[in-house]
Amino acid sequence: MSAIPGNSRTGRLPGFEETDNTVDVPGQRASLVLHMDKFHQVTRQVCQVAESKRPPFAWYAAFVVSLSLVGLLGVCVNYLIFTGVGVWGLNNPVMWAFDITNFVFWVGIGHAGTLISAILFLFRQKWRTGINRFAEAMTIFAVICAGLFPGIHVGRVWLAYWLFPIPNQMEMWPQFRSPLLWDVFAVSTYFTVSLLFWYVGLIPDLATLRDRAKGTIQQFAYGLFSLGWRGSNRHWHRYERAYLLLAALSTPLVLSVHSVVSFDFAVSQLPGWHTTIFPPYFVAGAIFSGFAMVVTLAVPARQMFGLKDMITLRHLDNMNKIILVTGCMVGYAYSMEFFIAWYSGALYEKFAFLNRAFGQYWWAYWIMVSCNVITPQLFWFKRIRTSIPLMFALSLVVNIGMWFERFVIIVSSLANDFLPTSWDFFTPTWVDMGTMMGAFGLFGTLFLLFCRYLPMIAVAEVKATMPQADPHWEGWQHHGAGHGHAALASPETPHTPDAP
Amino acid sequence: MAHALSANAIPAAAISGERLAPRSRVLTIAGIVLLVAGFAMVRTDPGFAAKAWLQAWLFAVSLSLGALFFVIIQHLTRAGWSVVVRRVAECIAANLLWLWLGFLPIAWLWFDGRLDTLFPWANLDHLREVAPEEAALVGKKVAFLNPGFFMIRAASYLLVWALLARFFLSNSVAQDSDRSVARSEKMGKWAGPAAILFGLTTTFASFDWIMSLNPAWFSTMFGVYFFAACCAGGFSAIALMSLRAQSRGLLKDVVTPEHYQDLGKMLFGFGIVFWAYIAFSQYMLIWYGNVPEETTWFMARQIGQWRIVSAALLFGHFVIPFLFLISRWTKRWRGTLTFGVAWMLVFHWVDLAYLIQPVIPHDIGKYDTYDALLAAYANEAAPVLNPGLIALSAGMLFLLVGRTLARLVRTGLLCKGDPRLAESLRFENF
Numbered sequence: 070m071s072a073i074p075g076n077s078r079t080g081r082l083p084g085f086e087e088t089d090n091t092v093d094v095p096g097q098r099a100s101l102v103l104h105m106d107k108f109h110q111v112t113r114q115v116c117q118v119a120e121s122k123r124p125p126f127a128w129y130a131a132f133v134v135s136l137s138l139v140g141l142l143g144v145c146v147n148y149l150i151f152t153g154v155g156v157w158g159l160n161n162p163v164m165w166a167f168d169i170t171n172f173v174f175w176v177g178i179g180h181a182g183t184l185i186s187a188i189l190f191l192f193r194q195k196w197r198t199g200i201n202r203f204a205e206a207m208t209i210f211a212v213i214c215a216g217l218f219p220g221i222h223v224g225r226v227w228l229a230y231w232l233f234p235i236p237n238q239m240e241m242w243p244q245f246r247s248p249l250l251w252d253v254f255a256v257s258t259y260f261t262v263s264l265l266f267w268y269v270g271l272i273p274d275l276a277t278l279r280d281r282a283k284g285t286i287q288q289f290a291y292g293l294f295s296l297g298w299r300g301s302n303r304h305w306h307r308y309e310r311a312y313l314l315l316a317a318l319s320t321p322l323v324l325s326v327h328s329v330v331s332f333d334f335a336v337s338q339l340p341g342w343h344t345t346i347f348p349p350y351f352v353a354g355a356i357f358s359g360f361a362m363v364v365t366l367a368v369p370a371r372q373m374f375g376l377k378d379m380i381t382l383r384h385l386d387n388m389n390k391i392i393l394v395t396g397c398m399v400g401y402a403y404s405m406e407f408f409i410a411w412y413s414g415a416l417y418e419k420f421a422f423l424n425r426a427f428g429q430y431w432w433a434y435w436i437m438v439s440c441n442v443i444t445p446q447l448f449w450f451k452r453i454r455t456s457i458p459l460m461f462a463l464s465l466v467v468n469i470g471m472w473f474e475r476f477v478i479i480v481s482s483l484a485n486d487f488l489p490t491s492w493d494f495f496t497p498t499w500v501d502m503g504t505m506m507g508a509f510g511l512f513g514t515l516f517l518l519f520c521r522y523l524p525m526i527a528v529a530e531v532k533a534t535m536p537q538a539d540p541h542w543e544g545w546q547h548h549g550a551g552h553g554h555a556a557l558a559s560p561e562t563p564h565t566p567d568a569p
Numbered sequence: 570m571a572h573a574l575s576a577n578a579i580p581a582a583a584i585s586g587e588r589l590a591p592r593s594r595v596l597t598i599a600g601i602v603l604l605v606a607g608f609a610m611v612r613t614d615p616g617f618a619a620k621a622w623l624q625a626w627l628f629a630v631s632l633s634l635g636a637l638f639f640v641i642i643q644h645l646t647r648a649g650w651s652v653v654v655r656r657v658a659e660c661i662a663a664n665l666l667w668l669w670l671g672f673l674p675i676a677w678l679w680f681d682g683r684l685d686t687l688f689p690w691a692n693l694d695h696l697r698e699v700a701p702e703e704a705a706l707v708g709k710k711v712a713f714l715n716p717g718f719f720m721i722r723a724a725s726y727l728l729v730w731a732l733l734a735r736f737f738l739s740n741s742v743a744q745d746s747d748r749s750v751a752r753s754e755k756m757g758k759w760a761g762p763a764a765i766l767f768g769l770t771t772t773f774a775s776f777d778w779i780m781s782l783n784p785a786w787f788s789t790m791f792g793v794y795f796f797a798a799c800c801a802g803g804f805s806a807i808a809l810m811s812l813r814a815q816s817r818g819l820l821k822d823v824v825t826p827e828h829y830q831d832l833g834k835m836l837f838g839f840g841i842v843f844w845a846y847i848a849f850s851q852y853m854l855i856w857y858g859n860v861p862e863e864t865t866w867f868m869a870r871q872i873g874q875w876r877i878v879s880a881a882l883l884f885g886h887f888v889i890p891f892l893f894l895i896s897r898w899t900k901r902w903r904g905t906l907t908f909g910v911a912w913m914l915v916f917h918w919v920d921l922a923y924l925i926q927p928v929i930p931h932d933i934g935k936y937d938t939y940d941a942l943l944a945a946y947a948n949e950a951a952p953v954l955n956p957g958l959i960a961l962s963a964g965m966l967f968l969l970v971g972r973t974l975a976r977l978v979r980t981g982l983l984c985k986g987d988p989r990l991a992e993s994l995r996f997e998n999f
Contacts, residue, residue, distance in 0.1 A: 095753035098649075098992075321842075343860070345790035347854070401769075409787050414705075414706040414707070
């Protein structure tokens with residue numbers, strides 16, 4: 070099978086040129102790595118980010134902003150802990166608002182990583198190798214941000230450990246029948262497995278960084294975490310078994326985490342929350358927002374660190390297609406909810422949905438619909454899917470829309486419940502806003518540190534998608550390197566992940 | 570599979586359907602005979618006859634819909650591995666070109682003013698007499714649940730499915746001779762809109778033909794459940810027909826254990842695990858919320874013999890096939906895969922019985938406790954093993970297979986002009 074070479078396409082600005090490898094020719098598969106025909110070039114391209122003396126100016130600028138927001142987060146959280154949850158804008162019917170909205174938002178963002186590493190792995194989507202490493206990193210940081218919110222929302226933070234079923238002298242146990250407790254298990258399992266998956270994938274690349282490191286600190290740090298990896302045949306064999314098993318473990322987790330989050334709402338009897346489509350609807354929404362965040366981060370990162378030959382236009386095009394598909398699924402869920410609310414004939418169901426669209430939170434609802442269902446339809450056009458500025462803008466729009474989706478679900482259903490005399494309106498305070506922005510700062514800080522010090526792209530896995538990794542590649546004859554096996558026996562042997 | 574067959578070296582006899590013609594005729598005739606016998610057996614009870622027919626017909630429809638989804642998704646994802654099994658899927662899906670005939674008995678009920686034999690909402694006055702509370706709820710949805718609109722919708726679903734099946738089959742067959750790459754591009758381009766049309770029509774068809782059998786009951790998940798059920802049936806049918814064709818000496822070295830493993834994975838992922846996920850979520854949320862309007866549907870499936878059917882579905886549609894098909898070798902070895910997919914077809918049929926046959930007792934609200942309800946309906950029969958129902962379903966299945974074979978005789982068994990054929994022949998799971 071011959072690969073389609075990328076067509077050169079000059080950008081309007083110097084430094085912003087793109088190579089178009091998105092053309093599909095049935096019967097051929099496009100190159101996923103551009104302008105490189107030696108494995109060593111991939112290694113160099115990825116490692117130079119961590120090895121350079123200082124990162125680009127844009128990195129410093131972003132880091133300063135993110136770190137300042139972390140400071141704001143610290144202020145807000147401390148103020149909350151020392152004063153009490155009254156500093157938030159919560160009121161009697163609206164007892165969940167920004168806290169849980171942010172929690173669900175961040176858990177959702179954390180979905181793309183596992184989807185890419187586990188489900189796209191099962192579907193043999195080779196393009197996932199260009200983006201899986203930093204999508205997984207994003208997953209871990211997003212789950213950290215998510216975990217923050219239920220922790221501080223309990224009010225008396227020093228008792229947050231009561232969430233866990235720890236034996237104690239008072240015989241006090243959490244309510245095992247509550248989905249809030251299932252959430253504790255679902256999210257912590259997800260975090261643990263994602264972290265393990267990410268770390269196992271990192272080991273060969275950490276060893277590469279260790280071998281290339283010049284400074285003692287780098288040698289020690291990368292050496293410590295690469296666990297004595299030497300790239301021997303046996304190492305690769307065990308590594309691939311571990312990778313396969315972790316992929317198998319992660320696959321159900323992609324569905325389970327957000328399903329359990331949706332149970333927090335759907336097991337109740339509150340109109341707008343109690344609806345059976347919630348689990349798959351939340352999962353689709355999570356993948357939708359997760360991919361949007363990957364695009365939001367990938368676009369500047371590949372530009373800043375010169376990774377355009379590995380995170381190519383085709384990778385971005387594919388991600389935009391997934392955004393389109395999941396956006397349509399989310400649209401399907403919105404319409405089913407609305408239709409069934411009418412079809413049920415139940416007064417309260419009907420009210421809950423009309424109230425969402427035309428009640429006091431109508432603006433939030435229409436922001437949600439336009440950002441999540443209407444604008445993503447632009448991705449039907451290839452010209453838009455492959456335009457860097459437009460996809461960046463649309464990915465931001467999706468992020469905004471998905472934040473509002475959780476806000477609409479949580480707040481609009483609570484604010485106007487069964488008893489009209491208790492209705493109220495939620496207005497966020499500066500602490501609400503500060504905590505929300507601070508979480509973005511925390512996420513940004515962790516992500517920027519990751520970009521600076523760890524290999525952003527799975528070096529070994531990307532090499533395996535290059536045509537040169539195939540021992541039967543026709544090019545080997547021309548290279549005169551025997552049958553190619555000699556070249557492959559080098560320390561930079563690409564590994565070919567098992568498809569289960 | 571170091572020595573994959575090259576696309577030019579496939580013997581014509583291996584992909585010609587000629588050999589299937591006699592079997593196709595036998596199955597078609599057997600199907601018609603069984604249908605006639607089945608009707609004769611159920612005719613004394615018009616209510617049950619209508620439901621039995623609905624189940625038998627939807628059994629065939631759901632298998633074709635599953636196959637149609639398979640075809641659409643292969644084009645949508647530009648899949649290479651599946652080319653060698655796609656013609657079988659296209660021909661199963663193409664049954665949607667004649668399956669609309671199966672709706673005619675229901676259309677006749679409508680024409681005769683007896684649509685309420687099947688759908689209680691069609692006769693609101695009667696419903697008001699027997700179940701006034703339910704009728705009050707159903708009365709609010711007459712804008713949707715009324716015979717005229719119901720018929721228009723049914724016609725539109727059947728038309729959309731026939732057009733989609735025809736589009737993908739005719740382009741694929743034309744490609745056999747003209748080998749045009751543009752056809753692959755065209756089918757890939759239209760697969761997106763086709764998926765959306767498929768999703769919407771399948772959802773609303775399941776609302777109309779299954780959910781509205783209990784018109785007061787509702788679940789936003791129901792369309793997704795039916796979609797997962799279609800995958801269970803359709804993917805099993807594709808695998809089973811490929812396996813049977815191969816044991817008759819066709820598709821030799823064309824369809825390999827690699828392709829069977831992938832078909833098995835698709836069935837495992839969509840038809841078994843995703844189905845169970847959806848079924849569990851729907852059940853758990855309704856059970857936990859415990860809202861009477863919603864729980865009645867499940868209660869009707871937990872009284873008398875339906876209790877056994879529900880448990881059988883849990884084990885037969887999920888636990889047992891999950892454990893059986895999780896291994897690599899059971900999906901690759903023809904004997905075990907044949908057993909697995911045949912099993913899934915049976916339980917897909919049981920699933921349809923579970924969805925269609927139970928009747929929610931009108932007096933369900935008068936029992937104070939769950940135990941009292943169970944005691945009162947301890948003898949409720951589940952007509953799953955009714956010979957008339959089985960004859961009708963088997964008749965539809967035979968007819969479906971017979972007509973699929975007849976089409977394969979005309980079109981050949983392989984998309985031999987597909988530009989991704991070489992990739993598919995060479996495909997292996999690492």
